[in-house]
Amino acid sequence: MKDKKIFEEYYITHANKIYSVVYRMVNNHQDAIDIVQEVFLRAYKNMDSFKGLSKFSTYLYRIALNLTYDFLRKKKKGRKIENLDHEDFSFYSFNTNFEKNLYDDQIVEDIKKEIENLTDKQKTIFILKTYEELTYEEIARILRKRVGTIKATYFQSLQKIRENLKKKGVIKNEM
Amino acid sequence: MKCRRLERKILMYIEGNLNVKEKEEIKKHLDECVSCNSLYNDFLLILENSKKIKIPQLNENLLNALKVTIEKNKISTFSLKPVYIAISIFVLVFSTIFFARIYLPDSKKVLPVSTGPVKIEILNHELPFSEDVIIKYANYMEEEEVEKVLDFIFAGL
Numbered sequence: 001m002k003d004k005k006i007f008e009e010y011y012i013t014h015a016n017k018i019y020s021v022v023y024r025m026v027n028n029h030q031d032a033i034d035i036v037q038e039v040f041l042r043a044y045k046n047m048d049s050f051k052g053l054s055k056f057s058t059y060l061y062r063i064a065l066n067l068t069y070d071f072l073r074k075k076k077k078g079r080k081i082e083n084l085d086h087e088d089f090s091f092y093s094f095n096t097n098f099e100k101n102l103y104d105d106q107i108v109e110d111i112k113k114e115i116e117n118l119t120d121k122q123k124t125i126f127i128l129k130t131y132e133e134l135t136y137e138e139i140a141r142i143l144r145k146r147v148g149t150i151k152a153t154y155f156q157s158l159q160k161i162r163e164n165l166k167k168k169g170v171i172k173n174e175m
Numbered sequence: 176m177k178c179r180r181l182e183r184k185i186l187m188y189i190e191g192n193l194n195v196k197e198k199e200e201i202k203k204h205l206d207e208c209v210s211c212n213s214l215y216n217d218f219l220l221i222l223e224n225s226k227k228i229k230i231p232q233l234n235e236n237l238l239n240a241l242k243v244t245i246e247k248n249k250i251s252t253f254s255l256k257p258v259y260i261a262i263s264i265f266v267l268v269f270s271t272i273f274f275a276r277i278y279l280p281d282s283k284k285v286l287p288v289s290t291g292p293v294k295i296e297i298l299n300h301e302l303p304f305s306e307d308v309i310i311k312y313a314n315y316m317e318e319e320e321v322e323k324v325l326d327f328i329f330a331g332l
Contacts, residue, residue, distance in 0.1 A: 004242065011238050019233040029231050036233070040241055107220070108227045115225065130225050155186055162217045171217055 007044050014057055015040070017132060018064045024127045025068045026075075027116065035071060039064045061142045065124060072120060110170045114161040122157040129154050178211050185215050189222065 018039055023032040042063050043056075118126060121143075128139045136154075140147045165171045181204055187193050188201045205212050313321045 004245070008238065011241070015237070016233050020230060023230045024228075033234070033237060037237065037241060037244070041244065044241075044245060105224070105227070108224045111221055111224050112228050115228075126225075130222060151183070151186075155183055158186070158218055158221060161221050162214075165217075165221070171220065173213075 014060050035067045058142050114164045125153045126157045
């Protein structure tokens with residue numbers, strides 16, 4: 001009972017952040033929900049180890065990203081992530097036309113496409129830095145990489161987006 | 176100032192992660208260098224517009240669904256953690272050694288299994304028992320006891 005109460009607190013604190021990262025990676029609400037569900041089930045099973053730890057979020061991000069990479073790998077092979085006999089969430093209402101007419105500004109749509117064209121690692125770092133506003137040190141801890149690597153990859157991601165937008169004529173070449 | 180070296184600092188400039196001196200240095204360079212100024216403006220444009228990308232909200236029902244799944248599948252928070260496994264193995268090994276030392280007889284007292292019948296050579300002495308009888312009983316005795324019996328016999332001769 002006590003465990004469930006603590007779990008609920010963890011969920012309320014972290015679920016939106018985890019969902020945000022996963023959704024931006026997989027670009028599909030239902031897939032993101034499945035992954036978030038699995039993340040929190042795993043977290044629940046291992047909750048004893050993390051009671052009272054301030055960096056529980058690092059652990060959650062790590063599980064979420066590993067599951068996301070697995071999902072993307074399987075998706076690339078044309079398979080979908082296994083449904084581990086969990087609840088069916090399809091009955092929860094969701095506006096599937098969410099993406100339509102969302103952006104008045106074309107440049108936002110163009111940038112969105114370019115973010116999708118980044119490699120999984122580049123995209124992860126771009127998302128954690130830009131949207132989650134994590135520090136380079138926090139990202140390095142989550143991904144178990146060096147801070148220098150994270151900084152370099154983030155810079156490369158921005159450069160890549162910029163170059164592709166230039167090629168498309170979305171942003172102008174310098175005079 | 177070399178632009179190549181400065182490019183990374185432009186990102187730090189946008190993030191506000193430079194000290195006052197570096198900030199001034201970059202600001203001055205951006206005013207002078209068209210290429211770096213363009214990079215700076217493009218990065219700003221990308222980052223500002225990236226944040227306009229919206230995502231759906233996480234459905235509140237997920238928490239309830241998770242609780243149902245946990246209940247339904249009887250998922251427990253208990254798991255065998257490596258540290259507990261290591262402690263258990265240590266306690267098991269330690270207690271085995273401890274009890275073995277208490278209950279097993281001292282190895283020095285144990286007769287080797289394959290020693291075969293104890294050969295007793297008694298020269299020029301007349302024994303009160305026949306040799307067959309002594310050897311028969313001596314085979315069931317431990318080494319020290321055999322010696323004691325022999326001492327007793329020789330003392331009486």
